[in-house]
Amino acid sequence: MKLSRRSPARHQKTTKPVTTADPESSNNLHAVFALPPGRALDICLNIQTALLEHKLAPGVKLSEDEVGEIYGVSRTVVRAALQALAHSNLVTIKKNRGAFVSEPTxxxxxxxxxxxxxxxxxxxxxxxxxxxxxxxxxxxxxxxxxxxxxxxxxxxxxxxxxxxxxxxxxxxxxxxxxxxxxxxxxxxxxxxxxxxxxxxxxxxxxxxxxxxxxxxxxxxxxxxxxxxxxxxxxxxxGLDLREKPRSDTSLSAALGRTG
Amino acid sequence: MKLSRRSPARHQKTTKPVTTADPESSNNLHAVFALPPGRALDICLNIQTALLEHKLAPGVKLSEDEVGEIYGVSRTVVRAALQALAHSNLVTIKKNRGAFVSEPTxxxxxxxxxxxxxxxxxxxxxxxxxxxxxxxxxxxxxxxxxxxxxxxxxxxxxxxxxxxxxxxxxxxxxxxxxxxxxxxxxxxxxxxxxxxxxxxxxxxxxxxxxxxxxxxxxxxxxxxxxxxxxxxxxxxxGLDLREKPRSDTSLSAALGRTG
DNA sequence: CAATTCAAGATCGTATACAATCTTTGAGCA
DNA sequence: TGCTCAAAGATTGTATACGATCTTGAATTG
CATH class of the missing domain: 1.20.120.530 (GntR ligand-binding domain-like)
Known part of the structure; x- marks a missing residue:
């Protein structure tokens, strides 16, 4: 499964990736993203819902190709969606690195x-x-x-x-x-x-x-x-906001040459 | 001056369109636009400054081709900038119509x-x-x-x-x-x-x-x-926020068939 | 064996081509 | 004259191609 460049499956919606919300709750999550109605907005809302439901964890990478394949759209559309999410601070875009679910400090x-x-x-x-x-x-x-x-x-x-x-x-x-x-x-x-x-x-x-x-x-x-x-x-x-070694830090510490 | 499709003047910055702000004031308008540093961000900030200085009036159309030609970039970059501005409610994007400087109600x-x-x-x-x-x-x-x-x-x-x-x-x-x-x-x-x-x-x-x-x-x-x-x-x-006939409305009224 | 370098692969940044949609304009008709 | 409607023009929406940048991992060297 390492195709060098995934073809975006032109005009063929493959799989709905995350659960779409119940009627009484999915009604109006919009109005945060200043996008004209369309596929980009749909992707935004879908990802936002996944975040709200904790189905997508902070730090997860949102590759343009991958997201594009999931929704059956080209990277152009995905980029618009990711940038909109970045504006809401839900996603962090690192130059030449890609988009990641934000990890609030x-x-x-x-x-x-x-x-x-x-x-x-x-x-x-x-x-x-x-x-x-x-x-x-x-x-x-x-x-x-x-x-x-x-x-x-x-x-x-x-x-x-x-x-x-x-x-x-x-x-x-x-x-x-x-x-x-x-x-x-x-x-x-x-x-x-x-x-x-x-x-x-x-x-x-x-x-x-x-x-x-x-x-x-x-x-x-x-x-x-x-x-x-x-x-x-x-x-x-109710939050534990004390400064402490983050998971990855503690990992490197745990795996340090102590054994 | 009606070229059917303006060529974006590849890699050649043409004219700086609006005044870039003074040093002591232009320092940090950023941090609102979640864009990686680059041309799109520059365009955002430039347009934002123009808005703050009232050099760009509400309602003015920001055509992608036009803006692209001014800054010497392709529509791809312009679109990212306009969408960022739209997210800050400074610009309103109408589907298939284009981007306009917002006219707050x-x-x-x-x-x-x-x-x-x-x-x-x-x-x-x-x-x-x-x-x-x-x-x-x-x-x-x-x-x-x-x-x-x-x-x-x-x-x-x-x-x-x-x-x-x-x-x-x-x-x-x-x-x-x-x-x-x-x-x-x-x-x-x-x-x-x-x-x-x-x-x-x-x-x-x-x-x-x-x-x-x-x-x-x-x-x-x-x-x-x-x-x-x-x-x-x-x-x-200090604002005059009484409901009143807007300029265009009063225009159509003024030009009505009253002789 | 460890550290370094560099090339190959993967991913993003941007330009461009084409399709879809809207606006405009002018011909046709009442 | 005034209205309807269609075709041309202009602009946006989306896909794709290609160059730039980063990551990875293996080969080289001390």
Missing amino acids: IREAHEVFQARALIEPAVARLAALAMTDKQLAGLKAHLEAEHVALHKEDMGRALFHSGGFHTAIAEIADHRVFTSMVRSLISRSSLIIALYWKRADTACESHSHHALMKAFELRDAAMAESIQKSHIIDLHS | IREAHEVFQARALIEPAVARLAALAMTDKQLAGLKAHLEAEHVALHKEDMGRALFHSGGFHTAIAEIADHRVFTSMVRSLISRSSLIIALYWKRADTACESHSHHALMKAFELRDAAMAESIQKSHIIDLHS
Whole structure:
């Protein structure tokens, strides 16, 4: 399997590489990528979903040829998709080296959660003021989906729905600038969690989400803001962000001439 | 001058199209565009600078051939640059139509300044805590450059330096996530101001900036935060964001069959 | 045997060709 | 005259070719 240059299988979609999301959750991940609708956008969303579900680990190389073959498109399209993902900091492009799933640093992890702690409470406040009954039901659906995934021990999917819950709040706030920021931060959070999550208990099944729902039901903006702020800080504290030898470093240390 | 397909003047830089910024200000506009260093990034930065200086008006079409000819590169490179700009919301790409300098809506204008009112005060607080004497001097330089430009009635350049002042504060705060957000918001603000600025007095020569400097000199975080918040709100109020017939609409109305 | 060099292979960067789509314009017709 | 519609022109969308750069691994040399 070492063909010198894979032929991009002209116009023939080969295999759907990663699971496409459920209807109630795949509806609107878009709006972060400023691409005209088309194959490049599809690839972006597909890869983003894979990242949110932890099906693609930080550091994995995304070769243009390989991705192109998977989706049955040429490198031209793949490059557009990868560059869009790079703009959202989900992928890092190294000159003449290729694209890799980003590996957020500890510093970046802190910054992302500091940003979330500033923005998401404000967004929750807006959402509480704008919330309709239908939207409330939609939020509840996200939590239930998360619960079901957790019960099936499908952590990736649970995390995906947890992110969907946060994103949905931003959408309800109906503020596109904030929504775009929140979406971006949550995607990056998924990578951060993949690298640094330490807690034994699962991602977000904390009662914070349910407490937030309560605030939304009451249309209590101040309460929603306050709970969301605590929640984000709690998430931040659930990360193990101490400086320590990274896996590859420890590997070289472990294999050092001690034996 | 209607060649059916312009030849991209292989490897021959023709003309530098827009002024490249002054040394003290052009240093670091980057870090918003996730492109590997290269020609595409250069084009991005050049166009961004032109936008910040109001040398390129909202709505102007950025034809791939045209831009490619100007910079002496092929459409491949231009497309990467335009897509990067599109991701920052500075350019809007319409499928099969091309790229245009974005024309922010009134709603977008409100949202951008709401976001700035949330984020920049927090950033100012961080900056006040981290400020060194050298950085303080750097900030002062921005204000002086703005003042000089205003004296020469070069509004575009004044606005550029005003934005540079805000960006520099974010850099001093040394928070990459916030810095990237602020940079993006300020770029969009420049387009918004181009469309909606109403005040007779100039952009930011308000004493707000000098008051901010005072707070920074005192390392008074709370004061810096408070002043910055007022300043952003003041800028927001300097826009004319009432719904009204847009130029083209009023044109068709004016040319209607009224005799 | 270890370190170094260099060539072959793999991958990315960019230009170009062609296809798809949109816009414009002018002929045909009422 | 004014409208419809089609064909030509212009522009973007995508595939592919080729050069540039990096990685890898084997041969060479100390």
